[in-house]
Amino acid sequence: MPDIVDGQVDKLLREAEQRLRGSSAPAPARSMPLVRVEVTALSVESSATVYKEQQLSVRKPQAQPTQKDTKNDTAGPNWFNLPKTDLTPDFKRDWQLLRMRGLLDPKHQKKALRSAPPEYSRVGQVIGGPADFYSARLTRKERKQTILEEVMGTLDSNKLKGKYAGIQRNKMSGKKAFYQRLVSQRRKRQN
Known part of the structure; x- marks a missing residue:
């Protein structure tokens, strides 16, 4: 048996379909693929190969919800x-x-x-209400x-200055400059 190319098989199958339908006009070329289906009879040990036209559908993936939709x-x-x-x-x-x-x-x-x-x-x-x-x-x-x-x-900058001056005064207490100022103030009081 000579080797038959897939394209020739498709052509032969289309012609056979036309003869079965009873029309003599050549069928237009279809874009649907033919699927090979093997049928095995239980009583007969031989297997026959039958070609059936199957419409393949491409399943579209479901739209994934965006992050904005999933999170409120x-x-x-x-x-x-x-x-x-x-x-x-x-x-x-x-x-x-x-x-x-x-x-x-x-x-x-x-x-x-x-x-x-x-x-x-x-x-x-x-906003202040009329009852205020x-x-x-x-x-x-x-x-x-x-x-x-x-x-x-509303900020009182004198508060901050006074606080800073108080901290500095405490830091300076006990040092030489602090002691000299204290002695000079005592001398002024005596005079």
Whole structure:
């Protein structure tokens, strides 16, 4: 039996299909591949090879949800859907100022804040209600645009200078310069 090329087999099979259908017109070339199926009869020991046309379908992969879809951008309903923190330069500066607030007023001890900003937060402006006392409200001159301006406006720099001077005085006590100043002050009192 002569060797038959795959292309010739396809052509022969198409012609056979046409004859079975009863049409004499040549069938158009199909892009569907033919699949070889081996059929074995139980009663007959010989196996026959039958070609069947099988439509192959390409399965599209399911769209993978993006990270943004899987992870919520809110803290959830128990936290009133608090949005994720928007890390703008203004927010970063204000967060750093809040973390270092203990340096601005050494007399008031504040609990230290963590270095990283909160994952979920919202920045807003406190508006005084009509039920607030008039004396508790800020005047227009006292209102500032940023937290930094507000803190610097209320900061008493004399407090810091006085604290620094007190520390330096304690450090200088017991040294030669301190003793000489003390002796000179005693002499002035005697005269």
